[in-house]
Amino acid sequence: MSDDVQSWIKETVSQNPVVLFMKGTAQFPQCGFSGKAIQLLKESGVQDLVTVNVLDDAEVRQGIKDFSQWPTVPQLYVKGEFIGGSDIMNEMFESGELQALLKA
Template identity: 70%
Template sequence: MMDTQAKIEAIVTGHPVVLFMKGTAQFPQCGFSGNAINILRASGVDNLHTVNILEDEEVRQGIKQFSNWPTIPQLYINGEFVGGSDIMTEMFQSGELQALVKA
């Protein structure tokens, strides 16, 4: 079986836009994850791949090591770690996020 870091790497590089979150896009399980989904929708993301970390304890722990970032949600675009809810909000307000997802 693939180790957790390799599994996360495969998810991150296998999709243009990946959000590791609590819950699903339809039913976010925390306010920050809900905020992240709303921002991505407003940014025009139509190819969003979400990973519900509540369903996978290994990924839940492993993603924090993978990104060296302590909190969820975590956004990846084109294999690069972008940030969490606060960073996404700032980038959305500046227009940077919309440009990134269109690129």
């Protein structure tokens, strides 16, 4: 895995308040989990969302898994911190924790 990809990922998550690495785009998710993640973020009122389509670049797709030490996509980052995938997001949404984190 190239250092360039790791640097780019680190820069992306640290310079944007909310970043979702996903399969597809917010307008056209390419898997159910990514679609669910986008739905939860929209329902939580996220305005400033940056999405990265991991299907566009195999190095980024593997790089984000290495970066987070998490084996699956989607992956949510808020203020540079790894939050988790769609299951964790869903649990946090149901408890109100996701909405609170995104408003903070």
